[in-house]
Amino acid sequence: MNWLPTTVAARVYALMLLILALAPFIFEWIDQPFYLDLLSRALILGIAVVSLNLILGFGGMVSLGHAAYIGIGAYSVGIASYYDFYNGWLHIALALSVSAGFALLTGAISLRTRGVYFIMITMAFSQMVYFTFLSLEEYGADDGLVIYARSEFPEIISMDSSTSLYYWIFALLLASLFFVYRLVYSRFGRVIVGSRFNEPRMQALGFDTYRYRLTCYVISAMMCSLAGMLLGNFTGFISPDMIGWARSGELIFMVIIGGAATIFGPLVGTIMFVVLEEALSAITVYWHLIFGMLLVALVLFGKGGIHGWLSRLDRKGAEHE
Amino acid sequence: MDWNLLISQLMNGLQLGLLLFLLASGLTLIFGIMDFINLSHGSFYMIGAYFCGTIVAYTGSFLLGVLLGLAGVFVVGALVEWFIARKLYRADHLDHVLVTFGLILIFDTLVHILWGASGMAIPLPDVLNGQIILGNLVLPTYRLLIIFAGLMVAAILYLLVSKTRLGMLIRAGASNRTMVEALGININRLFLIVFALGAAMAGLAGMLIAPITEASIGMGNDIIIVAFVVVIIGGIGSVKGAFYAAMMLGLIDTLSRSYLDVLLGLTMPVEYAETAAPALSAMLIYILMAAVLAFRPQGLFPPAGMK
Numbered sequence: 001m002n003w004l005p006t007t008v009a010a011r012v013y014a015l016m017l018l019i020l021a022l023a024p025f026i027f028e029w030i031d032q033p034f035y036l037d038l039l040s041r042a043l044i045l046g047i048a049v050v051s052l053n054l055i056l057g058f059g060g061m062v063s064l065g066h067a068a069y070i071g072i073g074a075y076s077v078g079i080a081s082y083y084d085f086y087n088g089w090l091h092i093a094l095a096l097s098v099s100a101g102f103a104l105l106t107g108a109i110s111l112r113t114r115g116v117y118f119i120m121i122t123m124a125f126s127q128m129v130y131f132t133f134l135s136l137e138e139y140g141a142d143d144g145l146v147i148y149a150r151s152e153f154p155e156i157i158s159m160d161s162s163t164s165l166y167y168w169i170f171a172l173l174l175a176s177l178f179f180v181y182r183l184v185y186s187r188f189g190r191v192i193v194g195s196r197f198n199e200p201r202m203q204a205l206g207f208d209t210y211r212y213r214l215t216c217y218v219i220s221a222m223m224c225s226l227a228g229m230l231l232g233n234f235t236g237f238i239s240p241d242m243i244g245w246a247r248s249g250e251l252i253f254m255v256i257i258g259g260a261a262t263i264f265g266p267l268v269g270t271i272m273f274v275v276l277e278e279a280l281s282a283i284t285v286y287w288h289l290i291f292g293m294l295l296v297a298l299v300l301f302g303k304g305g306i307h308g309w310l311s312r313l314d315r316k317g318a319e320h321e
Numbered sequence: 322m323d324w325n326l327l328i329s330q331l332m333n334g335l336q337l338g339l340l341l342f343l344l345a346s347g348l349t350l351i352f353g354i355m356d357f358i359n360l361s362h363g364s365f366y367m368i369g370a371y372f373c374g375t376i377v378a379y380t381g382s383f384l385l386g387v388l389l390g391l392a393g394v395f396v397v398g399a400l401v402e403w404f405i406a407r408k409l410y411r412a413d414h415l416d417h418v419l420v421t422f423g424l425i426l427i428f429d430t431l432v433h434i435l436w437g438a439s440g441m442a443i444p445l446p447d448v449l450n451g452q453i454i455l456g457n458l459v460l461p462t463y464r465l466l467i468i469f470a471g472l473m474v475a476a477i478l479y480l481l482v483s484k485t486r487l488g489m490l491i492r493a494g495a496s497n498r499t500m501v502e503a504l505g506i507n508i509n510r511l512f513l514i515v516f517a518l519g520a521a522m523a524g525l526a527g528m529l530i531a532p533i534t535e536a537s538i539g540m541g542n543d544i545i546i547v548a549f550v551v552v553i554i555g556g557i558g559s560v561k562g563a564f565y566a567a568m569m570l571g572l573i574d575t576l577s578r579s580y581l582d583v584l585l586g587l588t589m590p591v592e593y594a595e596t597a598a599p600a601l602s603a604m605l606i607y608i609l610m611a612a613v614l615a616f617r618p619q620g621l622f623p624p625a626g627m628k
Contacts, residue, residue, distance in 0.1 A: 062415050109615045116358060116414055120553050121614045124607040127546065131607075135600035245546060249360075249422045256419055289430035295423030299416045300408060 009310035013264040016271075020170060024163045036162055042274035043169045044230045047176050049254045049266045051223035056252065057260035058184050059216050060196030061111070064119045064248050065126025069221045071243035072099045073228020075133060078145040078238045088151030095225040102129075103221030107214050123245050134240040144239025151233055169230055173267070176223055181263050183219070192216050193261075253295060259307025268306050328458060330579050331572070336464055338571025339471025343526035344544065345551035345563040346478060347519020353558020353624060354494040355410050355512055358417040361401075361424035362523055362548065363541025368428065369394045369524025370536035371436055374443040383446050387528050391521050398520025402513050410512070429538050440537035443528075467529045474522065475564055482560055491515060495558035495624045547574075550610045556620025565622060570606050577602035 005011045019026070020043070027035045048070055055061040076095040080086075106125040113121055139145045150165070183189045194202045195209040202209050232238050241247075250273070258269020276294075280287035302309070348362050373390035377383055401424065409416055449463045482488035490511055493501045502508045527541065534540070551570055555562025582598035589597075613621065 056415075062418070064418065109611060113614050113618055116352075116557075117553070117614055117618055119358070119414065119418065120549060121611055123546070124550065124610050124614075127607050128604045131603035132600050135596070135603065137596070246422075246542065249418070252415070253419060253422065256415070286430050286434055288426040289434075292423040292426030292430065295426070296405065296420050299412075299420045299423070300405070 007311070008313045009264075009307060012310055013268070016264075016268065017174075024166055033162070036166055038274065038278055039271075040162070040166050040169055040234055041231075042271045043166075043173050044227050044234055045251075045254065045274065046227075046267045046270040047169075047173050047230070048224045048227035049251055049258075049270045050173070050176050050180055051220045051227065052251050053255045053260060053262075053266040054180050054183070054223070055217055055220045056255055057262070057266070058180075058189065058196065059192045059213060061213065061217060062119050062252070063110075063122040063217075064245060064252065065122035065124075065129075066220075066224055066251050067243050067245075067247035068126035068129040069099050069103070069224035070228035070231060070247070071129055071133060071238070071240070072102060073225035073230075074232035074238040074242065075139070075145070075228075076225070077151060077229055077232035078147050079139055081147050081149060082139065082145065086149055086152045088153040091151045091229055092226070095229045096222050099221045099225035100218055103218045104214070107217040107221070111210060111213050111217065123248070126243065126248060127245060130240050130243045130245075133243065140239070142240055144237055144241070147232055147236045147238065150236075151229070165234060169234070172226060172230065176226075177263060177267065179223075184263070188212065188215075257298065257305050259305035262307040265305055265307035272306065325458060326579070329460075330575055332460070332464055332468065334572035334575035335568070336467050336471070336571070337575055338568040339468060339475070340526045340530055341544070341548055341551050341571055342475060342564050342567035343471060343522045343529075344548040345555070345567050346475075346560050347515075347522045348545075348548055349552040349555065349558055349560065349563045350491060350495065350515050351519050352552055354491065354498065354515055355406070356498075357406055357410055358414055358421065359406070360418060360421040360545065361428065362421075362519070363543075363545030364425055364428035365394055365398060365520040365523035366527035366541035366544065367432060367536065367538070368397055369521075369527035370443070370531035370540065371432055371441060372524070373528040374441045374531060374536050375436075377443055383443075383449070383532075386443075387525070390528055391525060394524030395517045395521040398517040398524075399513055401520070402516035406516060407509070407512070425542065429542075432538050436536075438538065440535040441531075442535045443532045445532045463532065470525075470529060474525065478522075478560060487511075487514070492624065547606060550606050553610055554613050554621055556623035559620065559622050559624040562620055562622030562624075566620075570609075573605055573609070574602070577605050581605075 005014050020039070023039055024036055027033060027039075048066065051069075052063065052066045055063060073095040076098060077091045080091055080094060085091075102125075106122075110118055110121045110125065133139070134142055184193065191202060191207050191209065191212045195207075195213060199209050231242070254270040254273045255266045256269070257272055258267065259265030276291070277287070280290055284290075298305070304311070344362065344366060347365075348359060351357050351359050351362070369390055372393040373383075373386040375386075376389045377386035380386070405420060405424070409420060445463055449466060451462050453460045453462055453465065480488075482491055490501060490506055494508070494511060494515075498508070501511075523541075527536070547570065551563055551566045554570070555564070555566035578599070581602045582594050585594035585598050585601070588594075
């Protein structure tokens with residue numbers, strides 16, 4: 001049976017995808033429809049985190065402002081619906097074009113900086129988005145905006161039932177995982193990864209790394225805005241609170257738990273995060289304490305996140321054999 | 322023009338600027354000398370307020386609350402340096418962001434456990450609660466005290482940094498850490514002192530503002546971001562830069578909130594101006610930071626010798 005995945009990590013991920021694919025039936029069978037909601041939210045965030053991993057993990061661009069693009073995507077649905085435009089293609093076009101424009105503009109400035117300065121400038125730009133939506137009284141300001149109807153895709157598929165919405169999300173997630181995989185192992189992706197390790201060398205090889213990195217930044221932002229568009233549809237509500245810098249911090253956290261610069265790690269990290277959040281908050285109101293300690297411990301002791309841990313299992317196994 | 326309003330707004334701006342300076346001076350030193358991004362610096366601000374409030378509640382003395390509170394925050398800062406920050410100075414900036422993000426969660430929850438979810442009001446002694454009347458100007462005594470205290474700390478810090486041996490080491494550390502180490506200075510002790518001192522100053526800022534706003538969970542999480550903006554604009558590692566940038570941002574933020582709609586009203590219809598002004602004034606400092614980062618990434622007043 002040599003078609004089976006060989007490493008521990010690959011087996012775990014294959015099993016996970018299988019469970020995700022069957023999840024609506026499993027939850028119906030055990031009669032826990034609430035879990036489907038939880039998982040839908042986790043997978044939506046998963047798309048955002050996978051997109052962040054593209055720039056943060058593979059590209060080494062630590063953005064503390066990625067939640068802004070979730071906001072742009074969600075408000076694209078919210079504001080269009082507010083004016084009675086329910087066409088889903090319009091929502092997608094709006095989310096993609098606005099996020100691309102904003103990412104191109106701010107990325108062009110941000111990518112002139114390095115390290116700490118990049119972290120801070122991306123945070124600053126996302127705060128601008130935050131304050132913009134916070135002050136737009138027409139669209140609810142800090143009370144947020146209720147989205148009464150989901151995006152409509154006439155004659156293709158409806159997003160109305162929670163199962164069909166779930167499969168929409170799942171399909172988009174698979175597409176983004178595949179896309180990131182293909183991108184990273186393409187010539188373009190090699191340049192991005194190469195610039196993370198040694199940018200002067202890439203430049204010496206004749207690559208205009210700035211352009212490559214900017215393109216990558218814009219692609220990642222557009223992917224993230226799709227997650228935002230789904231989130232708006234899923235929660236039926238959007239508020240500036242979803243954009244604040246702490247949200248961006250959580251996204252980074254999810255990438256790191258799972259393992260940065262791996263294809264599946266960030267998705268696992270996101271699911272872990274959302275499930276832990278739910279489980280811990282059910283046990284105690286002080287769950288943030290456990291969460292915080294986990295985060296500190298992760299950085300001090302857990303190199304490489306879950307993916308790193310799974311890979312180490314392999315190496316141990318190999319030593320035994 | 323309402324001169325009374327202008328003067329009271331100028332005072333508010335000055336007050337905000339000084340509070341920002343208290344936060345940013347520690348932050349910029351920790352950043353500049355240890356190369357450590359401390360997002361949880363705002364937690365010291367919060368802890369300071371709660372320590373002070375608790376001691377005031379027990380002893381009834383505001384002065385005692387401030388002094389003991391300062392000592393308390395100094396110890397907390399030292400503990401954080403000793404057990405966590407110290408291990409990460411050579412690590413990636415991403416690790417700093419994550420760990421200190423975790424610390425924010427931990428401190429916020431600990432305060433929730435110890436003091437409950439609702440805020441804590443800190444009563445002021447009657448002496449400070451009054452007003453000083455100059456002609457037809459009415460100035461609240463306590464706000465004057467904040468400004469006075471802030472300027473005092475700034476002066477002391479200036480003397481400390483520019484006239485003492487410790488200050489010389491701090492300046493040297495900000496410009497060239499390796500050289501200080503090579504000259505046989507106990508760099509670990511220097512780091513501990515700088516970290517704890519920075520924490521204490523952030524705590525002082527929290528104590529000073531709490532009687533006006535009351536102490537609350539997460540009170541430091543918004544202002545710390547502004548303090549980072551101050552650090553970046555002033556130049557990382559530069560106390561002087563932090564002072565000028567804090568004053569500038571304090572005044573810009575306060576004045577734009579009250580006057581920007583009038584200014585915009587000169588160029589566009591009033592109803593648009595009234596919608597755009599609050600958003601623009603909230604964004605102004607971030608726009609300023611983005612501009613500084615884009616055109617002068619080392620900040621407006623970088624420390625001497627730093628490239």
